[in-house]
Amino acid sequence: MMIISSMLLVFVTVLFMLLLIRQFRKCGSSPDHHHQKLPPGPARLPIIGHLHLINDLPHRTFQKLSAQHGSLMYLQLGCIPTLVVSSSDMARDIFKNHDLVFSGRPVLYAAKRLTYNCSTLSFAPYGDYWRQMRKIVMLELLSSRRVRGFQAIRSRELKVFLDSIAVTSANSSSVNLSEMTLLLSNKIVSKIAFGKKMHEDDDKNIGKFHEMLRETQELLGGFCVADFFPWLGWINKFNGLDRRIQKNLRELDDFFNTVINEHRDSSSYNNKHEEQEEDEDLVDVLVRLQKDLNQPISITDGQIKGVLMDIFVAGTDTSSATLVWIMAELIRNPDSMKKAQEEVRKVAKRKQMVEEEDLGSLKYLKSVVKETLRLHPPAPLLVPRETRDVCRIKGFEIPAKTRVFVNAKSIGTEAKEWQNPEEFKPERFPKSSVDCGYGGQFEMLPFGAGRRGCPGINFAMPMVELALANLLHLFDWKLPSGMKSEELDMEEAFGITMHKKSHLCVIPCPPY
Ligand code: HEM
Structure with a gap:
């Protein structure tokens, strides 16, 4: 009996090893690829391909590798054929001539499980659902008219934020702008999404919700072996990842269910009272569209949750990451800070707060943001x-199902397009017509x-510009402990969003 079970164990182990070797062999040596003229790339290792080259700042690694191998570079990350695009010329070619081919999103392990099976716009595969949902989001949730309608919420939350900085300013102590700006954008977005159904004492709930979101962001931005060797997904049952994903999803789901049901109850109440569309928050809009039989798609609760996510x-x-980078750059560049403050203070004059209608006059401030x-x-x-x-x-052939990274960092600092590209120089913008890439510029x-x-x-x-204008209007800024502006470190931390690695702690001072 013992001998038979030992033999069985050996047999199963050998079979498992053979299967593993077969899978690994399949990785990166697909026979089709040998006949293709792929873009250049560095030499790769067996099995893992170029995975060993990826560190915790992949955009920096890609930038260095592209400098040697070209702005269209081919890598094999585990089993995944990967293309890295690093110049404005290549980006122009791709987005102008091949946008439809490049409009897919890869199905990533954590994203698939956390986004209601890719119901979010950002992770949905290209197709009918994505097209219809994108139309709804653009027309109903993020249109200029809708965004203008949320002006009062932005101003109210901004005032709370500025008041708390003013208290710190009176004590001459420092504020943690990284934490405070994140709280500000969280509160603005929460009030806009969940709106009037969030009572003042629900700030605690919002806080709990944002704890959950922090975990979601960590899970979405973290390294997962199954994203490079999809058949190794079973490992996540043993390394704790599946457990974390399930817990996070359960908590988010409970929260979303409560919010949606509350909105449903009050929307049937409000129907009787003919609530104006302008008063709707984003969940109201989604619940209304779900009931509307004339919509081209029927929206499920999972899809509402996906869009909210x-x-x-x-x-x-x-x-919030953008606001922190802007303030850090201005503190490191006192001349730019002075120029931006002079402009804001001239436009705002003696007003207590800069208002959204003032933003159009703040040309230099807009250049600072860009x-x-x-x-x-x-x-x-x-x-x-x-x-x-x-x-x-x-002249290169890019296979179907290639994962594509467009390196915005490389493109924004390309020596061919930008003079002294690493220098912070907002003045470069009024002379150049370059915009943020949306108007067909790359x-x-x-x-x-x-x-x-x-x-x-x-x-x-508007959220970023308004907050920035008021931070510059109401306060002067100093670094703590006599630190010099050039000593402020600008190290990056990679994740789903690239933050400044160390928190930005600065002292607000009364300006006059
Ligand atoms: C400074 C702020 C922001 C930056 C820098 C930013 C940047 C980006 C980038 C780079 C992408 C990927 C685009 C691509 O693949 O070509 C993206 C996608 C997306 N962003 Fe933003 N974003 C910002 C704010 C926002 C806000 C405020 C919202 C919503 C309220 C939003 C919603 C989305 C969505 C839904 C997608 C996915 C679009 C799709 O796949 O169809 N973003 N964003």
Whole structure:
């Protein structure tokens, strides 16, 4: 009996090893690829391909490798054929001539499980659902009219934020702008999404919700072996990842269910009272569209939750990271700080707060924002794309289902397009017509481009510009402990959003 079970064990182990070897062999040595003229790339190792080259700042690694191998570079990351795009010329070619082929998104392990089976706009595969949902999001949730309607919420939350900085300013102590700006954007987005159903004492609930979102962001931005060797997904049952994902999803789901049900109850109440559409928050809109039989798709609860997740995951961290990078750059560049403050104070005059209607006059401030997005795009590799078909670019053949990283950091600092590219110089903008990549220009792409470009730009910009204008209007800024401006470190921390690694702690002082 013992002998038979030992033999069985040996047999199963050998079979398992053979299967493993077969899978690994399949990785990176697909016979089709040998006949293709792939873009150049570094020499690769057996089995893992180029995975060993990836560290915790992949956009920096890709930038260095592309300098040697070209702005269209081919890598094999585990089993995954990967293309890295690092110049504005290549980006122009892709987004102008092959946008449809490049409009897919890869199915990533944590994302698939956390986004209601890819119901978010950001992770949905290209197709009918994505097209219809994107139309709904653009027309109903993030249109200029809707975003303008949320002006009062932005001003109210901003005032609370500025008041708390003023208290610190009176004590001459420092504020943690990294934490405070994240809280600000979280609160603005929560009030806009959940709106009037969130009572003042629900701040505690919002706090708990944002704890959950932090975990979601960590899970979405973390390394997962199954994203490079999909058949190794079973490992996540043993390394704790599946457990973390399930716990996070359960908690988020409970929260979303409560919010949606509350909105449903009060929307049937409000129907009787003919609530105006302008008073709706984002959940109201989604619940109304779900009931509307004339919509081209029937929206499920999972899809409502997916869209809400998008608004939070894509919309809060990115805006606060941008504000922190801007303030850090201005503190390191006192001349730019002075110029921006003079402009804001001239426009705002003796007003207590800069208002949204003032933003149009703040040309230099807008250049400061653009210059920061050029140097510190919050999503330096955008959101990964996947080719939907074979495609030929500059004589190279790109296979279908290739994962694509567009390196916005490399593109924004390309020596061919930008003079002294690493220098922070907002003055470069009024002379050049370059915009943020959305109007068919490709010299900087902080919001991506093409069909899958960011739909939240009109939502993000007023929030970032208004907060910045008021931080500059109401306070002067000093570094603590006599630190010199050039000593401020600008190290990056990679994740789903690229933050400044160490928190930005600064002392606000009364300006006059
Ligand atoms: C400074 C702020 C922001 C930056 C820098 C930013 C950047 C980006 C980038 C680079 C992408 C990928 C684009 C591509 O693949 O070409 C993206 C996608 C997306 N962003 Fe933003 N974003 C910001 C704010 C927002 C806000 C406020 C929202 C919503 C309220 C939002 C919603 C989305 C969504 C839904 C997608 C996925 C679009 C799709 O796949 O169709 N973003 N964003």
